[in-house]
Amino acid sequence: MRTDDLVQVYREHPLFLSLRDPDRLGGRCGRCEFRTRCGGSRARAYAATGDPLAEDPGCVYEPA
Ligand code: SF4
Numbered sequence: 001m002r003t004d005d006l007v008q009v010y011r012e013h014p015l016f017l018s019l020r021d022p023d024r025l026g027g028r029c030g031r032c033e034f035r036t037r038c039g040g041s042r043a044r045a046y047a048a049t050g051d052p053l054a055e056d057p058g059c060v061y062e063p064a
Helices: 006-012 014-019 042-049
Strands: none
Touching: 006 014
């Protein structure tokens, strides 16, 4: 049974706050000039690496 408010969790939980902060991204996404508009798939990063802030392994772009 859920006890926490879903909206509050989405807005305030440290994990969700980190997911909305492009400066927390790692790997190629972390140094990509498009990270504030793209940011990559956080779900794919988590599925592939266990780290939701890792680079998106499905992206072929190589930032400078
Ligand atoms: S998914 Fe690709 S284009 Fe998007 S931020 Fe990451 S490296 Fe940049």
